[in-house]
């Protein structure tokens with residue numbers, strides 16, 4: 203584990219050199235142009251033509267607070283469960299949706315709707331298909347590949363972990379499945395704490411205590427129970443809905459920490475999504491709406507409340523459709539990486555190709571950059 207402020211070993215090439223010892227609040231100065239050349243060797247990070255032409259993050263002079271992101275993925279969370287449980291059955295998720303910018307009509311990766319490929323997308327900001335610049339993790343177990351495949355030069359891909367670590371921030375991962383050890387194996391210098399395969403109550407306790415310390419710039423919390431119950435008893439079954447309630451309580455513990463601490467509350471943004479939905483006892487068919495429809499919500503200081511598609515007109519509400527990567531973009535779970543790094547004022551993850559974050563930038567910077 204690395205203490206905040208300690209000097210890090212070098213992060214993989216292509217992730218940008220450390221720019222300051224402390225990840226400060228995001229402050230984008232109009233008129234101060236820092237081009238994408240700040241992230242050398244980062245194909246795909248150019249803003250879209252209708253996106254911002256310049257992006258600059260500076261260490262604020264007046265002692266601005268640190269920015270933090272807590273990302274939460276609820277494995278197998280179908281939006282239908284949120285609607286059925288409502289505010290009484292899922293108060294924490296409902297709180298985020300009520301207070302944040304969110305949608306129940308986000309999308310997964312196009313190629314696959316299974317856990318590990320979609321989570322590697324969340325962490326790298328990439329699609330799956332390696333031939334198209336994706337991360338290439340097509341397997342969903344602990345056996346096939348121990349790490350995310352490196353690039354053609356043998357270097358680890360960039361990720362939200364390496365971007366945060368490269369800027370001197372601290373990261374933590376809490377997961378309910380052993381296969382998530384792939385992240386610390388892939389980025390051992392950038393994942394400062396990794397807890398995998400713990401029961402959900404243990405994860406909730408450890409994650410909320412860790413968040414309470416304020417030492418993490420980026421925390422990733424993965425809650426596995428709904429997926430496990432879905433496979434066992436069926437999506438939307440009583441055991442599945444009980445598992446979603448457990449996940450909601452785990453999220454609620456983290457939110458309670460933030461709401462109880464004014465400093466954390468003022469500096470921390472929560473991003474919630476899911477790797478896939480499900481129906482019957484599976485979610486493997488990526489062509490089914492039940493598989494590819496997931497929630498995506500951002501709640502934090504300065505983030506407006508409302509429907510994400512209304513708030514970010516550069517995004518396209520997909521309705522019931524399953525848009526491809528070349529279509530007008532919905533928000534996808536793979537947008538989590540760039541959403542997090544944008545919230546932290548760290549630009550985009552080099553090599554990321556999920557594009558919604560650039561179309562949400564005003565929303566994510568909450569007017570601080572205006």
Ligand SMILES: [Zn+2]
Pocket residue numbers: 278317429430433485
């Ligand atoms: Zn599953």
